[in-house]
Amino acid sequence: MPTLLVDSVSTVLSKKRILEAITFELHKGEVLALVGHNGAGKSTLIKTIVGVLNKTSxxxxxxxxxxxxDLLSYKQSFSYLPEEPLLLSELTVLQHFQLYGKSYQISETSLHERIDDYVTGFELTDKLNEYPESLSKGMRQKVQTICAFLPDTPLLIIDEPFMGLDVYAIAYFEQLLKDKIVKGTSILITSHQLDRVKNIADRYVLLQEGKLVQSGSIDDFDTITRRTE
Ligand SMILES: Nc1ncnc2c1ncn2[C@@H]1O[C@H](COP(=O)(O)OP(=O)(O)OP(=O)(O)O)[C@@H](O)[C@H]1O
Incomplete structure (x- = not known):
């Protein structure tokens, strides 16, 4: 059984067909890079998978x-790191982590251990009681990243993870990704920083104008993209 099955998925926005019959699978412990030019449909596909947008078929x-x-168990099976942080203005940093802990039924002990590790790694220890509005953009991105990494879900979905993070945070982020991969988490990732994605991914799927035009091993990616350009 694949961890993620996307089968003939189409999405229409403002009466325009943005995704056309997209089909692919992602298996346990695999990292799949979703790539394509601006406007190819990557964010639309991710938002369709996480349920922010509705598929039409x-x-x-x-x-x-x-x-x-089975929407409830579907939602509990993945965590999602969006391109732009989606933090709640009325919750402190710590309360965000506690909310994720509750939503994904993480035990108190594991939750505290993980929060300690992650806030130390991302240098946020003195920010736990702050509200999002008093954080910098990079700090908000780090908080959102921690929220996505707290649960141990079979699938982690990551949209443009490196935006706004400094070099230290990127290095720590990559280490966290490797830890997840070792645990058997499957990862769907999209980024314009192809060099970084190539270091992490096993396979890629290439979108062009809302269609899946190529897929394969990440090692063949350079040759194939040159051919399709
Ligand atoms: N709400 C909307 N209504 C109509 N068209 C939309 C809407 N949102 C996005 N689109 C169109 O859908 C297409 C795909 O956009 P999408 O944001 O999914 O691309 P992307 O591959 O993520 O691009 P980027 O690399 O620039 O982030 C584009 O042509 C865009 O104009």
Missing amino acids: GNIVINGSDQDD
Whole structure:
């Protein structure tokens, strides 16, 4: 059983077909890079998978749970790091982590251990009681990143992770990704920083004008993109 199955998924926005019959699979412990030029449909596909946008046809199944039939267990099977932080202005940094702990039923002990590790790694120890509005953009991105990394879900979905992070934070982020991969987490990642993604990913799928035009091993990526340009 694949960790993520995207089967013939189409999405229409403002009466325009943005995604056309996208089909691919992501297996346990695999890292799949979703690549394509600006406007190819990467964010639309990610938002469709996480349920921010509704697909018009097709099926999406995560770890055996179908988005249409079993939404609660579908949602518990992935965590999502969006391109722009989606923090709540009325919650402190710590309260965000506690909210994720509750939503994903993380035990108190694990939650505290993980929060300690991550806030130290991202240099946020003195920010736990701050509200998002008093944080810098990079700090908000770090908080959102920690929220996404706290749960141990079968699938981690990451949209443009390196935006706004300094070099130290990027190095720590890459280490966290490697830890997740070792644990068997499957990762779907999109980024314009292809050199970084190439170091992490096993396979890629290439979108062009809302269609999946190529997929394969990340090692073949350079040759193939040159051919399709
Ligand atoms: N709400 C919307 N209504 C209509 N069209 C939209 C909407 N959102 C995005 N689009 C269109 O969908 C297409 C795909 O956009 P999307 O943001 O998914 O691309 P992307 O591959 O993530 O691009 P980028 O690399 O620039 O982030 C574009 O042509 C865009 O203009």
